[in-house]
Amino acid sequence: MAGDAAMRSGEKGESEGKNGLIAEIEKIYPSGACIQAAVGVPTDRSHVTVVFGPSGAGKSTVLRCIAGLELLSRGRISFNGEIWSDAESGIVVPPQRRLIGYLFQDYALFPHLTVKANVGYGLKGLSRKRYAQRVGEMLRLLQLEDLGDRRPNQLSGGQQQRVALARALVRRPRLLLLDEPLSALDAPMRQSLWWELDKLLREFGIPTVLVTHDWAEALALGDELVVLVAGKVLQVGRPEEVFARPARLEVATAVGVETIAVGRAAKRREGLVELQVGAAHLCAADPGVQADAFYVCIRAEDVTLETGGTSHSSARNHLSGKVVEMTPTDRGVLVVVDAGMRIEALVTRQAVKDLGLRMGDAVIAVVKASAIHLIPHGGSRRFAAHDFS
Amino acid sequence: MNWNAVETSFRLAMVTATILLFVGMPIAYWLTFSRLRWKFLLESVVALPLVLPPTVLGFYILVAMGPRSPFGQLYQTVVGHSLPFTFEGLVLASTLYSLPFAVQPLASAFAAVDVRLIEASWTLGVSPMGTFLRVILPRSFAGVITGMVLSFAHTLGEFGVVLMVGGNIEGVTRTISIDIYDEVQALNYHGAATTSLVLLVFSFVVLTLVYALNRKAWAAWPAMQR
Incomplete structure (x- = not known):
């Protein structure tokens, strides 16, 4: 392809x-x-x-x-x-x-050379003046001017990365x-x-x-x-x-889609598909592909959590369940809700505090139909829903 | 103590070590970086002096240098005199004899250079030769010193090859070790003891220096293959 x-x-x-x-x-x-x-x-x-x-x-x-x-x-x-x-x-x-300019994963700076000499390493055929100009220009661009005479082992990781980048870019x-x-x-x-x-x-x-x-x-x-x-x-x-x-x-897994489950298409109408996923019912935008079963993909960012009362919103899916896991990450708190299917939601720390979320609390996971992506199930291999929970 | 012999020995060791530095580098480079299947053949040839009796090596070198061999004849026509029993002949023989002592530390030093640095140099447009001079060699400094010191010390102590190829000509090919042998033959134990002690102390100091500089100096043929 x-x-x-x-x-x-x-x-x-x-x-x-x-x-x-x-x-x-x-x-x-x-x-x-x-x-x-x-x-x-x-x-x-x-x-x-x-x-x-x-x-x-x-x-x-x-x-x-x-x-x-x-x-x-x-x-x-x-x-x-x-x-x-x-x-x-x-x-x-x-x-x-x-x-080409190649930036190695571990930067591969020459340990026996100064930052200046590292940056200028690939320049050739230039007069001494032009050489110094090109190196100086590049050091300035990457905010390395004060570090020109240091050795790589005297630099932080971020500085090393910038030196490696300068070294690759200086040759244009x-x-x-x-x-x-x-x-x-x-x-x-x-x-x-x-x-x-x-x-x-x-x-x-x-x-x-x-x-x-x-x-x-x-x-x-x-x-x-x-x-x-x-x-x-x-x-x-x-x-x-x-x-x-x-x-x-495989792509969904690789790009880190948090909730992936197998759903069976129950009904199709008005551009929507109703799916049975585990014990839960979901409503998703119809992908226009004929299949009995789909992999249901939901990004944690697209799931909102609500506590108490029945709220009215335009979102098609309101799944009642219980909080079974809470993991702080650098993007926020990842909350796993058991709502007849396992669904993951990403909420901010502040929201967790405001809602007073604790393990075992009853919550409603809200998902728009358009936020649910369906991948036709291959059929040759059969997965049970819990394989991906 | 025979100062003539001491001078001959040191001169020989100096010249040999210098030649080996330049001869050893391309061989060590090739042994380290070549991906040819047959490189073990050259590895074996270079290592041969480690296991061969010096007399055997000396014998072959003598024959090869002799007036009947093509090489010997060529040398005679070009230079005007034959190679055996001269200082030059001794240098050639010592160079071959001490080859592994120069190549091995160089090769293991080259092999220890991070491949990423070499590749980084290539992607920055620098040729293999430039990469060798600007990255590999500066990163192999300890190996270069070790190789030179070891080949120097090893040449200083050689006996069999010198006797076979150089003979025993005072001031030309009589080295310290041959002098000691002569003294013992003449039952002059006192003279032999002094010279022996000098050589022992010198060798010990040299090896101490090498070990202080590079702990892996004697790990026989390590890391030749990546």
Whole structure:
């Protein structure tokens, strides 16, 4: 599916002569593990393609193949019509001549060099003055001016990340490859750096491939999302679209949809489907696909909790149940409600306090019909509802 | 004590260690980074002097340098005299004999350099040679020192190869170890004891330095394969 997309854009691009990165990658390891992925990045505008998937899905391999650090078993990588790797003809342009910027997961700063020397490492053929200018400019841009004479081991994680980024950007690469750029940092720092990184990527306007297993990061930084699970691309699309409407069960799991259950379609009317999920009844927007059973996906953000009295609202689903679990997370408190089915809601700490929520309390989980995403149940494999509870 | 012999020995060790530094580096680099299936063959050849009796090695080198071998003839035509029983011949033999003592510490130091750093250098457009000079070598400083010191010390103490290839020419090829042997043969135990003690103390100091610098200096052929 992704291959078709890449192929199509390839045909279109040949007439334009500037078709960006087209990577069709197949890598087979001696162990038998196989990774297949097609990744495309347009180069005429600022664009971030995020390769997203759980760890071990082969994301780094994709990046390493694009960089030329790994040979292809099959497939072909081209950049604006220039062939970088072609397994069939054996063409491999070495990483040195691809003019890319690669940000390693652990940054790989040269420990024996100062920050300045690290940043200027890839510059060549410049006069001493021009060299100092370029390095100084980059240090200023990434707020590293005061750290120029330090060694990497004297820097914090965030500073190291900025030095690595400066080192990659100073050569004005044609393509930026970021391998889990923020995963080595702690959570609060990570979130503030998303916006910084996002701003920087837009500013430079360098087409980027970013690899991450953090779906919040993918959502914050990506223009296009390629979901890679167990070496296969399962879905490609705009990040919000993929998160809201995962096409397959594996994607829903990978993007962290909190509530996934199997429901049986009971009745369809007026664009709505009524479903039996465990002991609960749900009403969801009709996906327009004929199937007896669906995977019911509900994001915890889309579930509101109410206590006491029957409230009237436009939301179609009001499920009475009991609080059975409360887990504080960095996004809020994740509350699990047993309402004949297990449903998870994300509420703010303040809301928990205001409602006086405790374990065992009776609550009503409110969900709009449009917030329930249905994936047709394959049928070949039968899951019981509790498999996903 | 025969100061002539001491001088010859130190000169030989110095020249050999310097040559080995430059010869050892490309070999160590190739052994560390090559993915060829047949690289164990070169590994074995380099390690051979560790297990071969010095006389065997010396014998082959002598034959190879002799006037009947193509190499010996070539050398004779170019330089004007034959190689055996000269200082140059001794240098060549010592270089081969001490090869593993230079290559092994270098190779294990190269192998210990984080691959990510090397790959980072490549993605920054720096050639393999540039990467070697700017990343691998600076990160292998202890290995370079260890390799040089070990080949220096090992050359200083060699006996069999020197005797086979160099003979026993005062001021040219008579080294400390041969001098000690001569003294013992002449029943001059006192002279032998002094020279032996000097060599013992020197070797001990050198090894102490190497161990202080690099604890893994003698872990035989570690981490050659990644």
